[in-house]
Amino acid sequence: AEDTIKVGILHSLSGTMAISETVLKDTVLMAIDEINAKGGVMGKKLEPVVVDPASNWPLFAEKTKQLLGQDKVSVIFGCWTSVSRKSVLPVVEEMNGLLFYPVQYEGEELSKNVFYTGAAPNQQAIPAVDYLMSKAGGGAKRWVLLGTDYVYPRTTNKILRAYLKSKGVADKDIDEKYTPFGHSDYQTIVADVKKFSQGGKTAVVSTINGDSNVPFYKELGNAGLKAKDVPVVAFSVGEEELRGVDTKPLVGHLAAWNYFMSIKNPTNTEFIKKWSDYAKAKGIAGHKDKPLTNDPMEATYIGINMWKQAVEKAKSTDTDKVIAAMAGQTFKAPSGILSKMDEKNHHLHKSVFIGEIKADGQFNVVWKTPGPVKAKPWSPYIEGNASKPDEPVKGMSVVKK
Amino acid sequence: MSTPFPTINDSLLAEQGTDLAPKVPAQARPPAPSSPGRVELPGKGPLLTRSGWSAFVIALIVVCAVAPVLNLWVPEGHALHLSTYAVALLGKIMCYAICALAMDLIWGYTGILSLGHGVFFALGGYTMGMYLMRQIGADGNYKSNLPDFMVFLDWKELPWHWTFSDSFVATLILIVAVPGIVAFVFGYFAFRSRIKGVYFSIITQAMTFAAMLLFFRNETGFGGNNGFTDFKRILDIPIATPSMRMTLFVMTGLTLLGFFLFAKWLVGSKFGRVLQAIRDAETRVMFSGYSPLGYKLTIWVISAVMCGVAGALYVPQVGIINPGEMSPANSIEIAIWAAVGGRASLIGPIVGAFIVNGAKSWLTVAYPEFWLYFLGALFIGVTLFLPNGVVGLVKKLRKGAEQ
Amino acid sequence: MTPDLLEEGARRVQEHQALVERQNNTASGGRNASTGRIATPGEVDVTHGRILYLQDVSVSFDGFKAINKLSLDIAPGELRCIIGPNGAGKTTMMDIITGKTRPDEGTVFFGSTIDLLRHKEADIAQLGIGRKFQKPTVFEQLTVFENLELALKTNKGVKASMFFRLDSLQSDRLAEILVTIHLADSVNRLAGNLSHGQKQWLEIGMLLMQDPKLLLLDEPVAGMTDEETARTAELFLTLKGKHSLMVVEHDMSFIRTISEIVTVLCDGSVLAQGTLDQVQADERVIEVYLGR
Amino acid sequence: MRLRHLLFYATLFIAAHAHALSADEVKGIIFGETDTRVEALNKAALTADEKTVAFIQALSDDAVKTSGDKVFVVKDDKAFDPVTGAEQPLPQDAEDVINPNMMRSELDNALAALKLLSKDEQLRREAIKTLGSDSDEARLPLIEKAWAAETVPALKDQLEMMRAAILLGSSDRAKRLEAAGLLSASKNPATKTVLIERLGTELDADVKVALQAALAKVEASLAWGDKLGAIFSGISLGSILLLVALGLAITYGLMGVINMAHGELMMIGAYATYVVQGLFQKYLPGAFDWYLLAAVPVAFLASALMGAVLERSVIRFLYGRPLETLLATWGISLMLQQLVRSIFGAQNVGVENPVWMSGGVQVLGNLSLPYNRLVIIGFAIAVLLGMGWLIGRTRLGLFVRGVTQNRPIASCMGVNTARIDTYAFALGSGIAGLAGCALSQVGNVGPDLGQGYIVDAFMVVVLGGVGQLAGTVYAAMGLGILNKFLEGWTGAVLAKIAVLVIIIIFIQKRPQGIFAMKGRSAEA
Amino acid sequence: MLNVKNINQYYGGGSHILRDVSLEAHLGKVTVLLGRNGVGKTTLLKSLMGLVPIKTGSIEFDGQQIQKYTPYERARAGIGFVPQGREIFARLTVEENLCMGLAYKSASTPIPAELFELFPVLKQMLNRRGGDLSGGQQQQLAIARALAAKPKLLILDEPTEGIQPSIIKDIGRVIRMLADRGDMAILLVEQYYDFAEELADDYLVMERGEFIARGLGKNMPADGVRQMVAI
Numbered sequence A: 001a002e003d004t005i006k007v008g009i010l011h012s013l014s015g016t017m018a019i020s021e022t023v024l025k026d027t028v029l030m031a032i033d034e035i036n037a038k039g040g041v042m043g044k045k046l047e048p049v050v051v052d053p054a055s056n057w058p059l060f061a062e063k064t065k066q067l068l069g070q071d072k073v074s075v076i077f078g079c080w081t082s083v084s085r086k087s088v089l090p091v092v093e094e095m096n097g098l099l100f101y102p103v104q105y106e107g108e109e110l111s112k113n114v115f116y117t118g119a120a121p122n123q124q125a126i127p128a129v130d131y132l133m134s135k136a137g138g139g140a141k142r143w144v145l146l147g148t149d150y151v152y153p154r155t156t157n158k159i160l161r162a163y164l165k166s167k168g169v170a171d172k173d174i175d176e177k178y179t180p181f182g183h184s185d186y187q188t189i190v191a192d193v194k195k196f197s198q199g200g201k202t203a204v205v206s207t208i209n210g211d212s213n214v215p216f217y218k219e220l221g222n223a224g225l226k227a228k229d230v231p232v233v234a235f236s237v238g239e240e241e242l243r244g245v246d247t248k249p250l251v252g253h254l255a256a257w258n259y260f261m262s263i264k265n266p267t268n269t270e271f272i273k274k275w276s277d278y279a280k281a282k283g284i285a286g287h288k289d290k291p292l293t294n295d296p297m298e299a300t301y302i303g304i305n306m307w308k309q310a311v312e313k314a315k316s317t318d319t320d321k322v323i324a325a326m327a328g329q330t331f332k333a334p335s336g337i338l339s340k341m342d343e344k345n346h347h348l349h350k351s352v353f354i355g356e357i358k359a360d361g362q363f364n365v366v367w368k369t370p371g372p373v374k375a376k377p378w379s380p381y382i383e384g385n386a387s388k389p390d391e392p393v394k395g396m397s398v399v400k401k
Numbered sequence B: 001m002s003t004p005f006p007t008i009n010d011s012l013l014a015e016q017g018t019d020l021a022p023k024v025p026a027q028a029r030p031p032a033p034s035s036p037g038r039v040e041l042p043g044k045g046p047l048l049t050r051s052g053w054s055a056f057v058i059a060l061i062v063v064c065a066v067a068p069v070l071n072l073w074v075p076e077g078h079a080l081h082l083s084t085y086a087v088a089l090l091g092k093i094m095c096y097a098i099c100a101l102a103m104d105l106i107w108g109y110t111g112i113l114s115l116g117h118g119v120f121f122a123l124g125g126y127t128m129g130m131y132l133m134r135q136i137g138a139d140g141n142y143k144s145n146l147p148d149f150m151v152f153l154d155w156k157e158l159p160w161h162w163t164f165s166d167s168f169v170a171t172l173i174l175i176v177a178v179p180g181i182v183a184f185v186f187g188y189f190a191f192r193s194r195i196k197g198v199y200f201s202i203i204t205q206a207m208t209f210a211a212m213l214l215f216f217r218n219e220t221g222f223g224g225n226n227g228f229t230d231f232k233r234i235l236d237i238p239i240a241t242p243s244m245r246m247t248l249f250v251m252t253g254l255t256l257l258g259f260f261l262f263a264k265w266l267v268g269s270k271f272g273r274v275l276q277a278i279r280d281a282e283t284r285v286m287f288s289g290y291s292p293l294g295y296k297l298t299i300w301v302i303s304a305v306m307c308g309v310a311g312a313l314y315v316p317q318v319g320i321i322n323p324g325e326m327s328p329a330n331s332i333e334i335a336i337w338a339a340v341g342g343r344a345s346l347i348g349p350i351v352g353a354f355i356v357n358g359a360k361s362w363l364t365v366a367y368p369e370f371w372l373y374f375l376g377a378l379f380i381g382v383t384l385f386l387p388n389g390v391v392g393l394v395k396k397l398r399k400g401a402e403q
Numbered sequence C: 001m002t003p004d005l006l007e008e009g010a011r012r013v014q015e016h017q018a019l020v021e022r023q024n025n026t027a028s029g030g031r032n033a034s035t036g037r038i039a040t041p042g043e044v045d046v047t048h049g050r051i052l053y054l055q056d057v058s059v060s061f062d063g064f065k066a067i068n069k070l071s072l073d074i075a076p077g078e079l080r081c082i083i084g085p086n087g088a089g090k091t092t093m094m095d096i097i098t099g100k101t102r103p104d105e106g107t108v109f110f111g112s113t114i115d116l117l118r119h120k121e122a123d124i125a126q127l128g129i130g131r132k133f134q135k136p137t138v139f140e141q142l143t144v145f146e147n148l149e150l151a152l153k154t155n156k157g158v159k160a161s162m163f164f165r166l167d168s169l170q171s172d173r174l175a176e177i178l179v180t181i182h183l184a185d186s187v188n189r190l191a192g193n194l195s196h197g198q199k200q201w202l203e204i205g206m207l208l209m210q211d212p213k214l215l216l217l218d219e220p221v222a223g224m225t226d227e228e229t230a231r232t233a234e235l236f237l238t239l240k241g242k243h244s245l246m247v248v249e250h251d252m253s254f255i256r257t258i259s260e261i262v263t264v265l266c267d268g269s270v271l272a273q274g275t276l277d278q279v280q281a282d283e284r285v286i287e288v289y290l291g292r
Numbered sequence D: 001m002r003l004r005h006l007l008f009y010a011t012l013f014i015a016a017h018a019h020a021l022s023a024d025e026v027k028g029i030i031f032g033e034t035d036t037r038v039e040a041l042n043k044a045a046l047t048a049d050e051k052t053v054a055f056i057q058a059l060s061d062d063a064v065k066t067s068g069d070k071v072f073v074v075k076d077d078k079a080f081d082p083v084t085g086a087e088q089p090l091p092q093d094a095e096d097v098i099n100p101n102m103m104r105s106e107l108d109n110a111l112a113a114l115k116l117l118s119k120d121e122q123l124r125r126e127a128i129k130t131l132g133s134d135s136d137e138a139r140l141p142l143i144e145k146a147w148a149a150e151t152v153p154a155l156k157d158q159l160e161m162m163r164a165a166i167l168l169g170s171s172d173r174a175k176r177l178e179a180a181g182l183l184s185a186s187k188n189p190a191t192k193t194v195l196i197e198r199l200g201t202e203l204d205a206d207v208k209v210a211l212q213a214a215l216a217k218v219e220a221s222l223a224w225g226d227k228l229g230a231i232f233s234g235i236s237l238g239s240i241l242l243l244v245a246l247g248l249a250i251t252y253g254l255m256g257v258i259n260m261a262h263g264e265l266m267m268i269g270a271y272a273t274y275v276v277q278g279l280f281q282k283y284l285p286g287a288f289d290w291y292l293l294a295a296v297p298v299a300f301l302a303s304a305l306m307g308a309v310l311e312r313s314v315i316r317f318l319y320g321r322p323l324e325t326l327l328a329t330w331g332i333s334l335m336l337q338q339l340v341r342s343i344f345g346a347q348n349v350g351v352e353n354p355v356w357m358s359g360g361v362q363v364l365g366n367l368s369l370p371y372n373r374l375v376i377i378g379f380a381i382a383v384l385l386g387m388g389w390l391i392g393r394t395r396l397g398l399f400v401r402g403v404t405q406n407r408p409i410a411s412c413m414g415v416n417t418a419r420i421d422t423y424a425f426a427l428g429s430g431i432a433g434l435a436g437c438a439l440s441q442v443g444n445v446g447p448d449l450g451q452g453y454i455v456d457a458f459m460v461v462v463l464g465g466v467g468q469l470a471g472t473v474y475a476a477m478g479l480g481i482l483n484k485f486l487e488g489w490t491g492a493v494l495a496k497i498a499v500l501v502i503i504i505i506f507i508q509k510r511p512q513g514i515f516a517m518k519g520r521s522a523e524a
Numbered sequence E: 001m002l003n004v005k006n007i008n009q010y011y012g013g014g015s016h017i018l019r020d021v022s023l024e025a026h027l028g029k030v031t032v033l034l035g036r037n038g039v040g041k042t043t044l045l046k047s048l049m050g051l052v053p054i055k056t057g058s059i060e061f062d063g064q065q066i067q068k069y070t071p072y073e074r075a076r077a078g079i080g081f082v083p084q085g086r087e088i089f090a091r092l093t094v095e096e097n098l099c100m101g102l103a104y105k106s107a108s109t110p111i112p113a114e115l116f117e118l119f120p121v122l123k124q125m126l127n128r129r130g131g132d133l134s135g136g137q138q139q140q141l142a143i144a145r146a147l148a149a150k151p152k153l154l155i156l157d158e159p160t161e162g163i164q165p166s167i168i169k170d171i172g173r174v175i176r177m178l179a180d181r182g183d184m185a186i187l188l189v190e191q192y193y194d195f196a197e198e199l200a201d202d203y204l205v206m207e208r209g210e211f212i213a214r215g216l217g218k219n220m221p222a223d224g225v226r227q228m229v230a231i
């Protein structure tokens, strides 16, 4: 109907990514309920259109076409993996749609039609390494960069390697290791890490993806590698992932995020409460008994609220107008800062927190950046990026007619 | 026909007429066969029946004329307008239908279940994808002549396997050659070692799994997990235009119809019957003087090439190719389309591909949280109640109606 | 109307019987004096008067010697009957000849030039050795017609098959064989739906279509009525002379109808050889095989 | 529990020059940057008295809270002042003291150091182990004292090593040389670290040589552990593959059902384990550590029941049509996955290792065998033997094999084929459930659990030779060890690819699997 | 013992195979069923075993109506079956094959020793896989398997196929002996006419799914049965 604004939700509800993405769908639905309860946007109610791209990358593109072309949604919240975003990107650009992407990623991309509400590498990886190098973080001298073999870990590690080098770490003190998708036996890897760590104070930077984390951490526990000996900092492990792990042996290992559930401030308390109530009311499996929030959920939540503000500012859902209105939007984020959309580069300014795993599966924030950090989607540690403009360039990825 | 040595026939004919008087005691003499002297031999059937041909022509018209008109000339918003989305969807499903057809040849007719056809599909797709990547030229993120991911991985020049990727003609050849050669080598060794049944299925699965992991690696030079996306041009013509899309759609449709006729001819020939004989009793085939290796290898390569072509048509239409296409589950799905439609019937797998994928597309939107139940139930239902697939059901109904 | 193969056969039976009687009266112990070779300008060289030649062949399965230094030869045009107790190794011997089983040692020659151990099953069939299995094996999902068509002697390469069309001569022959095997009114039935005996016939029909130089027949009349057994005998006798046959049977009356020389296998090697009467009189044969 | 022990041993080792814990010390340890806290801690530890020990222990147990600049030790829901020991009301806004890693390890070390002089041998042993790799020079006097007092030879040796490790940093060249000599006998991986670190800074040529010699020796003695470790991990992976494949060896190997839902049956077993764990947490928290014993039969029954239902409702119509079973079971697997998502949510659920399965036995200095892996290996052997017995030695097994080979004739022999089929499928499913239960101890429990293993399971069964139990065992162990061997060599990704390629090549040589059935019976 | 009335049977496609077939078999008697290839003998036996469904008709065995029974219930009621084409369990050992024959007996029932006297080769090959046996050995195994459970009715479908003459004689003797013991009814389908004639107490001749002649075994030559089966 004309008196509603359609909002597309493009998160996998089945297949391998369902584990992570399902909850984001619910987060958007919760935010939509909340916005609608307050009267909607410009007096119109939001109408969610949920589709399931089933962890199938081409299907992401197809569903995007459908959402934009058939359902005429004004905005899409969706994607988790980089490849799904890459698959969707040409479609949103061609059809001039709007995508909010809520997950930390490797950068090296900037599209006019996408707003990145997750962290760029400099908003997560680099501060984490800084911390581990500091005295308080243990003063690591040797590094194991451990990841699942795909683009995000590869890129992040590439950036980190360059960064470490710039800090004087020798190549022999960096060990880069990859495992296949869905790898579930980490005995050898952990043994190798253990061996590597005999050569000096070692820290592990883990970009292990999704399901492989549980076996990895279980094996860490098995091998008796304690956080105080070899701390592991992970970029993909949050509250939700720890739900499936026996955290006792993991106490003290680290994660770097822009939000933790355990952060104490009124906004977050309210956010958690909203989510708990919503999960209970909707009977969301898992969360109705043990509600958890995490970084991508926060990023999603910020995204949809900023979009709402931008639409209201632009007084239209027209993509170009909304994009223009998004610049500089601010929103009081559950992480405790006043989150700001960069005027130019479509990324949020974010504070970085380092948390240590506690026995109850939550995180102790042991360190944070003094203030929000501006995203650098084009990492200066990658050759050739220095000259890149810090904003989407018109026509760059648009079809040359 | 003249045979160089006397046959049973010759020996009989030679003595014809000399002495036909019965010498066996009367009661022991065999009576003349119950049928009249002439035995009715079944003739060679036409490629398609009359109604078959009319259906074929209708399909041809729909693909080449109706669809383009409805999409390009009927204005958007009109009830008859065929949306771009629908074109893309149908185009994609037609590619899948080619795969299902290919699967039917190897599985339905030859009894060789391949759980690795995704590899050939992906190889065709990647070959096309490489060409499309090169067509981006210097319009990528990094303004380099190299594809973005290579720039980013610090590659200074194209690796050897990209050598021919800038030539469209070479690409067309490679689309056929690459899956063909891979299939040939793999098939040659496997069939020569007489690997059969599940053992063959499992090594095809191992093959696709290994290929997937290989392509996942960034070092392999195919863009790792992200694969290829963001295509811009094909033959220097922008790819994201309605007319280009329609062209690809029509080409896919024609390919599908062409392959269908080809397959029909193939299985109608004696070649096809040897395949079925191999499926039923391979030893007997050997003792009849056929070497199964050649037959299996031929159909295997044909099937792989068909999949490769499907992959090549698929990539520009969906806009992405990545190693996920080689995941074992994808290959199993191909078999499932064939089974749902009805194996060993050629039209069945095509119908199956449309039903399964159509249902998937619809259900993932209509019931995003429950669609797997429906799909799962569909598969179970088909096996339990339609042992010969959907097409089997139609045949049965039609038979029933005739009686 | 095609000439009635069976009547023809019946005539030959009588001729044959007379022949055997005559032979048994000769001093040469029934051995066919005329190994005179039938001119078959083809691959097989039978100038040495032997179309099949096995020497010192042995094979064992998990230590059990199924064939033990077996030596045997067959002349062109000969119809050789093989009998022997269950488990003597008859089927195994055929497996070896057709390339299904590899012997542990020994030589197997087809004609004087072709070493069968160097060939694969399909090659061996192409060379002109056809086989009927003990358990009837036909293509169950194909029709009777298609079964026969596949067996037809033609170029069996891939390309040839794709463009193959039955010519009229071949059709005639096919029709004729259909009549011979009593399946003329089952042309379009699926072979899988035939009864046991009908499958036996079909398999024989396929063998005839294949037109091999050497036919190996493993219990061809098992499960046939006496009447049909007689007809089969006629058929085999028709084939004799132009084809070489090796027939394994336990049906003594059938053997009696067709046999010249009978070889008795036991425990994987030749126990006795001679005319049926000679063999039947052999104490050892009675002991292990015929029973009292 | 630990607090109860505390008083007991705190009295045992009060240092001679101990003095009471002061409020300043407490603040120094609690507030400020981590480095200054550590400094304060170590200072306080040197002159620790009972109260200091109790306080450090409480801090290490996360039982200390702060409010403003006030510090409270919380015990049994009551708060005490660490200095006076007086009970105090705990303010509402009291916050936990956060101990980052560094602080935590210092706390442990401090506590351990204090225990070095304990009379209890066990405590000393633990303390030495905790301190193991620490070569803090400040602790030298304490260690020397402990060394002098130690009577147990093994512990004395270890203390000597610790002393040597510290001496390695001494400014006296002779001492360093001596230390290097001593350390060369060490079998402790931590020694290697110390030696390498020292080598990096050492300037004296002679010492350098000695250090290098010591390092070589230590490394040589560690190499054994590495090798054995690799073999162990291979066996461990093999046993998991075996468990995963055993159920399939029945449903597929014997019954011929291409059971794509096998993974989901494992998943059911794993979720059953999760549910049992939850029930124990709720109703039997005291016996929580033994929940796994209850989970094993429950997992078996849950999956077996599901298997029986599937067999009765779907599979039994498909015997003799193996390829159709592929399709139907694929459908089943989709539905089961979604069912679990609907009930338990899409995210993973957590299954904890019971305490007795955490940790491991230390076999060599650098080789410890984790209990959970050992238990799984044992479990796999038990399941294997049980199944082998059931299939090979019992009438049920005979009937299963007979029925799967020739269903109509078996029924003519008086076998109730329908029932045998159900039993057999349920048995295979139940074993899948057992595998799921085992997997829950080493990996994820989530809706995708099955998908991750299904390909491997089929590979193992087929590689071994369909219908060959012994082959399955060989294949599982072979793949496990091969995989781990290659992984140590080429990395995980290439190893996995290589293993797959090896499988392909291997099948060329053995087209019917490792334990190919030979002869005629194979064709029948 | 066995009383079959008016069985009609059709195969899937609808072809009428058995037409109003009725027969009886009695304890202590050997009933021989003859007929040319493809007339429906095997189909009849399979109908008796319940392996193919019958459309109409009744089967009474040992006083019970068994036409609704499943094959295993019929076996348990005391029918032993030697199928055509051997159908032994190829991948079970000879011993296990024999144990399958004892399936519905209690687990401790031993394999009757007399079987091994009858078929000594089975004893030698106890641990060989059934499928590895020669054709004739398999046939012997199939007969032994059916006898193991000492059935009340023994149904044999061409048991002499592929068996060496001396053993055929033995089998003949055994069948006679079993019948003469008086506690077993025997229904024998046979192509080997002389063998059939020798054993028959009663005979039946089938033609295109119908019985065209029946009578006492001793009358077979007089009734010209040999000619009947000879087309």
Ligand SMILES: Nc1ncnc2c1ncn2[C@@H]1O[C@H](COP(=O)(O)OP(=O)(O)OP(=O)(O)O)[C@@H](O)[C@H]1O
Residues within 6 Å of the ligand: C061, C062, C064, C065, C066, C084, C085, C086, C087, C088, C089, C090, C091, C092, C093, C134, D518, D519, D520, D521, E128, E132, E133, E134, E135, E136, E137, E162
């Ligand atoms: N693969 C095998 N494994 C073990 N034993 C085998 C195998 N193949 C054959 N045999 C044995 O070899 C012997 C010869 O078998 P073969 O089938 O050749 O006998 P046959 O002469 O054809 O007997 P029949 O007249 O009963 O058909 C038999 O004892 C059989 O059990």
Ligand SMILES: Nc1ncnc2c1ncn2[C@@H]1O[C@H](COP(=O)(O)OP(=O)(O)OP(=O)(O)O)[C@@H](O)[C@H]1O
Residues within 6 Å of the ligand: C192, C193, C194, C195, C196, C197, C198, C223, E011, E012, E013, E015, E017, E035, E036, E037, E038, E039, E040, E041, E042, E043, E044, E084
């Ligand atoms: N599954 C089937 N489907 C259709 N027709 C069948 C099937 N099985 C057998 N027939 C047909 O039924 C008829 C009777 O077959 P049956 O096997 O009972 O013959 P039989 O008398 O036992 O012959 P034989 O002596 O050759 O064993 C035959 O014409 C056969 O072709």
Ligand SMILES: [Mg+2]
Residues within 6 Å of the ligand: C090, C091, C092, C134, C218, E134, E135, E136
């Ligand atoms: Mg034989």
Ligand SMILES: [Mg+2]
Residues within 6 Å of the ligand: C195, C196, C197, E041, E042, E043, E084, E157
């Ligand atoms: Mg029969």
